[in-house]
Amino acid sequence: xxxxxxxxEPEEARIVADHLVLANLSGHDSHGVGMLPAYxxxxxxETLKPNRTVELVRDDGAIMMxxxxxGYGQVVGRQATDAAIERCRGTxxxxxxxxxxxxxxxxxxxxxxxxxxxxxxxxxxxxxxxxALVAPYRGTDARYSTNxxxxxxxxxxxxxxxxxxxxxxxxxxxxxxxxxxxxxQAPEGSLIDHRGRTTRDPSVLFQQPAGAxxxxxxxxGYGLAVFCELLGGMMxxxxxxxxxxxxxxxxxxxxxxxxxxxxxxxxxxAMEHELEALIAHVKASPAADPEEPVLAPGDPERxxxxxxxEAIPVDAESWRQIVAAGARLGVDPARLEALTALVPGVVxxx
Ligand code: NAD
Numbered sequence: 001x002x003x004x005x006x007x008x009e010p011e012e013a014r015i016v017a018d019h020l021v022l023a024n025l026s027g028h029d030s031h032g033v034g035m036l037p038a039y040x041x042x043x044x045x046e047t048l049k050p051n052r053t054v055e056l057v058r059d060d061g062a063i064m065m066x067x068x069x070x071g072y073g074q075v076v077g078r079q080a081t082d083a084a085i086e087r088c089r090g091t092x093x094x095x096x097x098x099x100x101x102x103x104x105x106x107x108x109x110x111x112x113x114x115x116x117x118x119x120x121x122x123x124x125x126x127x128x129x130x131x132a133l134v135a136p137y138r139g140t141d142a143r144y145s146t147n148x149x150x151x152x153x154x155x156x157x158x159x160x161x162x163x164x165x166x167x168x169x170x171x172x173x174x175x176x177x178x179x180x181x182x183x184x185q186a187p188e189g190s191l192i193d194h195r196g197r198t199t200r201d202p203s204v205l206f207q208q209p210a211g212a213x214x215x216x217x218x219x220x221g222y223g224l225a226v227f228c229e230l231l232g233g234m235m236x237x238x239x240x241x242x243x244x245x246x247x248x249x250x251x252x253x254x255x256x257x258x259x260x261x262x263x264x265x266x267x268x269x270a271m272e273h274e275l276e277a278l279i280a281h282v283k284a285s286p287a288a289d290p291e292e293p294v295l296a297p298g299d300p301e302r303x304x305x306x307x308x309x310e311a312i313p314v315d316a317e318s319w320r321q322i323v324a325a326g327a328r329l330g331v332d333p334a335r336l337e338a339l340t341a342l343v344p345g346v347v348x349x350x
Contacts, residue, residue, distance in 0.1 A: 005329035007050040019074040023106040024312035027304035030174025034318040040325035047250035054079040066098035073104035092264035099238030104253040108165030111152030115161035123150040126232035129252035135212040137222035140196025142212035144241040147228035156272035163298035168225040169213040181317035231256035
C-alpha cells in the first residue's frame with residue numbers, strides 16, 4: 001500500500017516489501033518495515049526514484065559496473081546481483097560494483113541470492129547521502145557511516161550456507177533507532193555523546209549536536225569500515241564520505257561485489273566435506289554458557305525465521321511512524337491500523 005502510494009509499480013512494491021519483511025523475519029528489525037518512513041522522506045525530497053532499472057555502465061568481461069540511478073536498492077541491487085550471477089556462469093568470477101543505490105537494505109539478501117545460485121560472494125558497502133554516524137577509532141565525532149560487509153558461501157545438503165552479514169559499527173544505526181523508539185539502552189561501548197564520552201543512551205544520535213556510533217573491534221572494525229569507503233564508495237565510481245560530496249538528506253549505498261563459482265577452485269564434494277567438517281568442529285567447542293551454544297554465521301537469522309514464522313513484532317513508535325508516513329502519501333491510516341497483527345502475507349501488502 002505505502003510503496004505503491006509512493007509511485008512504485010506493483011512488482012517493485014512486492015520486491016521491496018518482501019525484502020523488508022525478510023529482514024524482520026531474520027531478526028534485523030533495523031532493516032525491516034521500520035525503514036518505510038525513511039523511504040517516504042527520500043521520496044519527498046525526490047532523492048529516491050521509483051521504478052528504476054539498474055544500468056550497466058561498464059561491461060568488460062568479468063568486470064560489470066552498475067549504476068543504480070537512486071532507485072530502490074532492494075530492486076537495483078537485486079538486478080545487479082542477478083546479472084553478476086548470470087555472467088559468473090560463464091566467467092567463473094565477476095567483479096560487479098554497483099553505485100548510487102538508494103538504501104540496499106539487508107546486504108545478506110544479496111549474499112543469499114549468490115548462495116542460492118551455488119556461488120560465493122563478497123560485499124563491501126559504504127553509506128553516504130546523510131550526516132556521518134560512526135566515529136573513527138580514537139576519534140570523538142562521526143566521519144563515516146555503518147558501512148556493512150557481507151561474506152557468503154553456498155552450503156551442502158547437511159550444512160546451510162554460511163553467511164556473515166554485519167555493520168562495521170558495533171551496532172547498526174537502525175538498531176539504535178529501534179532501541180530509541182522502544183526506550184531501551186544501547187549495548188555498552190556502542191555509542192559516544194557529542195563530547196566523545198561513552199554512553200548507552202541512543203537519544204544522543206537523534207539530537208543536535210549529535211553523538212556517534214563506534215566501530216566494532218576497535219582499530220580492526222575501523223580499518224574494515226575505511227575499506228568499505230575505498231572499495232564500495234571509491235572503486236564503484238560513487239562517493240566516499242569525505243566532505244567534498246553533497247549531503248542530501250537521503251541514503252545512498254555503493255556496493256563493491258565479487259561473485260565467484262567455488263567449483264572453479266575446488267571439487268564440490270571436497271568443498272562440502274571440508275565445510276561440514278569445519279563448521280561441526282568449531283560448533284563442538286564446549287559452550288561457555290550452556291544456554292548459548294557456538295553458532296555458525298547465518299544460524300541466528302535462520303533460527304529467527306522459524307521463531308517469527310507467524311508474525312513479526314513492530315513496536316508502537318515504529319508503527320506510528322509507518323502509519324504517519326503512509327498518511328503523507330495518501331494511504332488512509334484506518335486501512336493500516338486494521339493491520340494490528342502483522343503476519344508476513346499482510347505486511348507484504350504494505
Ligand atoms: P549483527 O550484529 O546481528 O551481526 C549479524 C551477523 O553476525 C550475521 O551474519 C549473524 O549470522 C552473525 N552472528 C550473530 N550472532 C552470532 C553468533 N553468536 N555466532 C555466530 N555468528 C553470529 O548485525 P548488524 O551488524 O546489526 O547488521 C544488521 C543488518 O544491518 C545486516 O543485515 C546489515 O547488512 C544491515 N546493514 C545495512 C546497512 C546499509 O547501509 N544498507 C548498513 C549497516 C547494516
